[in-house]
Amino acid sequence: MELKPLKTIIVGGGHRSLTYANLANIESDKMKIVGVADPDENRRNSIAKLYNIPPERCFNTAEELAEAPKFADAVINGTMDHVHVKTTIPLLKAGYDVLLEKPFSVNEEEARELVEAAEKYGRKVMVCFVLRYAPFYRKIKDLILAGEIGEIISIQTSEFVSYHHMSTSHVRGKWNNSEKCHSSMLLAKCCHDIDIMMWLMSETKPALVSSFGCNKQFIKENAPENSGTRCLVDCPLVDECLYSAKRIYIDHPDRWSFYVWDALEHLENPTIEDKIELLKTSPYGVCAYKSDNNVVDHQTVSVMFENGATGTHNMVGGTSSGTRTIHITGTKGVIKGDFEKGEFTLSKIDPRPGCEHEDTVYDLKIGDDTHGGGDLDLVRDFVAYARGEELSVSCTSITDSLSGHLVVFLADKSRENNGMPEKVIL
Numbered sequence: 001m002e003l004k005p006l007k008t009i010i011v012g013g014g015h016r017s018l019t020y021a022n023l024a025n026i027e028s029d030k031m032k033i034v035g036v037a038d039p040d041e042n043r044r045n046s047i048a049k050l051y052n053i054p055p056e057r058c059f060n061t062a063e064e065l066a067e068a069p070k071f072a073d074a075v076i077n078g079t080m081d082h083v084h085v086k087t088t089i090p091l092l093k094a095g096y097d098v099l100l101e102k103p104f105s106v107n108e109e110e111a112r113e114l115v116e117a118a119e120k121y122g123r124k125v126m127v128c129f130v131l132r133y134a135p136f137y138r139k140i141k142d143l144i145l146a147g148e149i150g151e152i153i154s155i156q157t158s159e160f161v162s163y164h165h166m167s168t169s170h171v172r173g174k175w176n177n178s179e180k181c182h183s184s185m186l187l188a189k190c191c192h193d194i195d196i197m198m199w200l201m202s203e204t205k206p207a208l209v210s211s212f213g214c215n216k217q218f219i220k221e222n223a224p225e226n227s228g229t230r231c232l233v234d235c236p237l238v239d240e241c242l243y244s245a246k247r248i249y250i251d252h253p254d255r256w257s258f259y260v261w262d263a264l265e266h267l268e269n270p271t272i273e274d275k276i277e278l279l280k281t282s283p284y285g286v287c288a289y290k291s292d293n294n295v296v297d298h299q300t301v302s303v304m305f306e307n308g309a310t311g312t313h314n315m316v317g318g319t320s321s322g323t324r325t326i327h328i329t330g331t332k333g334v335i336k337g338d339f340e341k342g343e344f345t346l347s348k349i350d351p352r353p354g355c356e357h358e359d360t361v362y363d364l365k366i367g368d369d370t371h372g373g374g375d376l377d378l379v380r381d382f383v384a385y386a387r388g389e390e391l392s393v394s395c396t397s398i399t400d401s402l403s404g405h406l407v408v409f410l411a412d413k414s415r416e417n418n419g420m421p422e423k424v425i426l
């Protein structure tokens with residue numbers, strides 16, 4: 001029997017939702033975009049135009065959509081972090097399955113509330129943990145499941161956030177202040193890495209968490225002498241500072257464009273002059289040392305698992321280039337690799353005469369979407385999940401995503417208490 005495409009509604013029409021909705025453009029047998037909800041008129045109208053959506057299927061908000069009679073199978077919810085739960089629950093109640101961006105909640109209470117709501121209304125929620133779908137991490141998962149390194153003793157992961165990514169998202173931009181965005185740096189950036197750690201440990205549950213971290217670099221005390229408050233307005237160091245908005249954004253106008261230039265979305269072809277003018281008033285033009293940021297720029301997390309294995313995650317922001325690394329030690333061997341290079345080595349203990357270890361290098365092709373090729377595979381799996389088909393090993397159902405979120409919340413609590421260990425209660 002030929003399956004019909006999953007009728008899907010875009011809720012929150014930012015760049016993430018559009019990335020996922022792109023599956024409808026390239027595999028129309030899998031997904032069809034049939035509605036949109038977004039309070040931003042410009043975004044709502046351009047999505048309606050793109051997918052030929054009639055006015056009666058365009059809504060201002062998720063809540064308004066949930067009140068209308070159900071007309072699709074599923075929703076892509078790409079709203080911002082702190083409205084994920086409040087926008088998703090009415091949609092579950094209205095009968096939609098939901099592909100929900102990470103983090104799926106911003107605190108433990110609402111995380112549990114959402115898990116309960118999905119159960120109560122018998123709906124499926126899948127969280128956009130795209131890294132689980134990147135070929136790099138999938139291959140590592142397959143090798144672990146095949147027993148290649150034996151039982152895991154330790155997992156060390158790191159994320160190095162490049163200087164331009166750090167300053168755009170976490171010093172100047174949308175995730176720079178937890179009182180405004182309701183997400184910590186660890187939640188916004190590294191819930192992926194902690195999720196990967198939990199996923200690779202499979203059934204083994206986390207037991208204890210502790211964490212340290214602070215904002216060391218992007219503080220007023222570190223501002224260069226004579227610096228101004230806005231790079232393109234009053235700063236004499238505009239051509240030399242490493243964090244000059246002119247150097248980061250005007251000299252590289254495509255860099256993080258969906259964040260930096262989103263206030264120019266209404267213009268068809270914004271010019272460099274439009275961009276310079278915008279930076280004179282937008283958050284992305286503020287001195288990186290004098291912003292209203294309050295999130296950490298580096299943090300370390302330690303996890304003790306129930307079976308005695310340990311995990312660590314190190315996040316460091318402001319590096320010359322960005323990547324993620326992983327080093328997993330098992331009873332029979334080691335896996336170590338670099339996500340950005342798409343390459344890892346499986347090194348197995350080899351006690352044969354004349355041998356020490358047997359190494360195999362895996363070179364995973366990085367796909368042409370972001371997150372090392374994971375974005376569209378995740379949407380394909382969501383379609384399979386919603387249709388009740390067989391799922392891949394990566395499937396990020398909400399219940400399976402809970403432990404990683406809880407570890408993040410507890411790590412932040414521990415960090416606020418100088419590393420005091422926190423017990424994980426699942």
Ligand SMILES: NC(=O)c1ccc[n+]([C@@H]2O[C@H](COP(=O)([O-])OP(=O)(O)OC[C@H]3O[C@@H](n4cnc5c(N)ncnc54)[C@H](O)[C@@H]3O)[C@@H](O)[C@H]2O)c1
Nearest residue numbers: 012013014015016037038040061062078079080081101128
């Ligand atoms: N999976 C990943 O790796 C990844 C990467 C980047 C961002 N994200 C996450 O994706 C999410 C979206 O990020 P973005 O930059 O695309 O966001 P965005 O701010 O560009 O888009 C969010 C949209 O939601 C709309 N909105 C607000 N309230 C609404 C409501 N009640 N009903 C319907 N729409 C509403 C806004 O008008 C806006 O257009 C965030 O949670 C972010 O953390 C995930």
